[in-house]
Amino acid sequence: MAGGAGLEPPGTATTVRLQSGKRHVQDGPYADTKEQLGGFYTIDVPNLDVALEWAARVPAAPGSYVEVRPNLVVPA
Amino acid sequence: MPDAETAAAVEKAARDSYGRLVAYLAARSRDLAAAEDALADAFHAALATWPDLGVPEKPEAWLLVTARRRLIDRARHAKVHAEATPALRLVTEEAQALASRANLFPDERLKLLFICAHPAIDVAARTPLMLQTVLGLDAARIASAFLVKPAAMGQRLTRAKIKIRDARIPFEIPEAAEWPERLDAVLEAIYATYGLGWNAVTGAESRGKDLATEALALGRLLWQLLPDEPEVQGLLALMLYCEARRDARLDAQGGFVPLSGQDTRLWSEPMINEAHHLLLRAERARHIGHFQLEAAIQSVHTRRAIFGGKTAWEEIVVLYEGLVRLAPTTGALVGRVAATAEARGPAAGWELLRQIPPESVVTYQPYWAQAAHLLGQLGRVTEARTAYERAIGLSEDPATRAFLVRKFSDLSTG
Numbered sequence: 183m184a185g186g187a188g189l190e191p192p193g194t195a196t197t198v199r200l201q202s203g204k205r206h207v208q209d210g211p212y213a214d215t216k217e218q219l220g221g222f223y224t225i226d227v228p229n230l231d232v233a234l235e236w237a238a239r240v241p242a243a244p245g246s247y248v249e250v251r252p253n254l255v256v257p258a
Numbered sequence: 259m260p261d262a263e264t265a266a267a268v269e270k271a272a273r274d275s276y277g278r279l280v281a282y283l284a285a286r287s288r289d290l291a292a293a294e295d296a297l298a299d300a301f302h303a304a305l306a307t308w309p310d311l312g313v314p315e316k317p318e319a320w321l322l323v324t325a326r327r328r329l330i331d332r333a334r335h336a337k338v339h340a341e342a343t344p345a346l347r348l349v350t351e352e353a354q355a356l357a358s359r360a361n362l363f364p365d366e367r368l369k370l371l372f373i374c375a376h377p378a379i380d381v382a383a384r385t386p387l388m389l390q391t392v393l394g395l396d397a398a399r400i401a402s403a404f405l406v407k408p409a410a411m412g413q414r415l416t417r418a419k420i421k422i423r424d425a426r427i428p429f430e431i432p433e434a435a436e437w438p439e440r441l442d443a444v445l446e447a448i449y450a451t452y453g454l455g456w457n458a459v460t461g462a463e464s465r466g467k468d469l470a471t472e473a474l475a476l477g478r479l480l481w482q483l484l485p486d487e488p489e490v491q492g493l494l495a496l497m498l499y500c501e502a503r504r505d506a507r508l509d510a511q512g513g514f515v516p517l518s519g520q521d522t523r524l525w526s527e528p529m530i531n532e533a534h535h536l537l538l539r540a541e542r543a544r545h546i547g548h549f550q551l552e553a554a555i556q557s558v559h560t561r562r563a564i565f566g567g568k569t570a571w572e573e574i575v576v577l578y579e580g581l582v583r584l585a586p587t588t589g590a591l592v593g594r595v596a597a598t599a600e601a602r603g604p605a606a607g608w609e610l611l612r613q614i615p616p617e618s619v620v621t622y623q624p625y626w627a628q629a630a631h632l633l634g635q636l637g638r639v640t641e642a643r644t645a646y647e648r649a650i651g652l653s654e655d656p657a658t659r660a661f662l663v664r665k666f667s668d669l670s671t672g
Contacts (some may be wrong), residue, residue, distance in 0.1 A: 193417060194421055194425040195425075196377075196425060207377035208377070209378055209380040209421070230378060230427045230428065231427070234378070251425075252425055
């Protein structure tokens, strides 16, 4: 296997949308199932606020959504 | 069975320090639910042991140390995320130091308020979360205030707390760049709750008053935590101006009385005075915001009580124009229409009303009530009738609905 990771449940998800340069943050996963997943990034940051800052910088088309979700932490 | 004296001491500690204790514990354990549980355990322990041992000299410190111990026990059992352990150890040391020194521990409630209104938290959960964690209200009371089943409200709150913990929403004061937006989210959450309370006019329903009281309590707390923030003062002033008129909004038969018909002697003078001083203080900061403008509009309305029943509508129009420029919400646009119609006649008001995008007002009751009123004044009876029907259909409050039905039938007979 080349790579992969589990994700925390959808309840932990936050969605970011960039619209005319402004960041819109919303609770919950991206809901529209007709749309396509365009890619994913794994980043190592201390908290959600920093993660959201990076999410807003994802080079995606304007108006597209970026869902932010923590990696699943398996208790040792 | 705890004696009355102990029960009173525990209750006092809960009332005075619940929010501060939860905030302090949660800011360090990063787990709101666990902090609340640990504190609940500590209160139980107080009820069980204080009757024999006596009420400790510093009840808050005692509760803090006890709750902290529970947090650590639980963390050991659950083997929580490894990085939480150093934080918990820090709480131990701090709590011990606090117990042996003065009765003071850092006030983290502001961080908690910012977390509750974080953009990643469900809008519907924000104020309930503030009421539960910062003011210590129980979920059943919050549920009844918001007209939600207790189980549903409990779920909403639990979900929000899990989100805070697992998505790692930081217990931090927002940075300068984010400050205005984040503060506005806190203010909006409080004001939305006040608005819910305001819309329920009917006296028999204590719900409106409850929600308004809780919103005011949050507003006061926020002002205490941020004494120099003009918009915080603006929001508190706005809520106080509105609250001052609560008793004048219903007549002896429980019917709705519009602002223009209210007996100004029923307005609360102390609340108006307090609002007035807050607004003056806010204006000195020379940093205008929409809550200050809305409060200023209410301030002009209340001056009617002093200046022989005359309202300075032209002044209100100017304030609404400022508000529309700053925040063109549907509420501000409709408010400007009403003020303009009073100051410059129904035709001028109608002209502005026509410019409001129709898609934004489909279910907005104040728009339809205003449209009906203006159309009636302009003699366009058929259109007025349709607008009244719509406004009546959108009115949730019985007193408001009865008032509109009366105006509707005046239209038909008149």
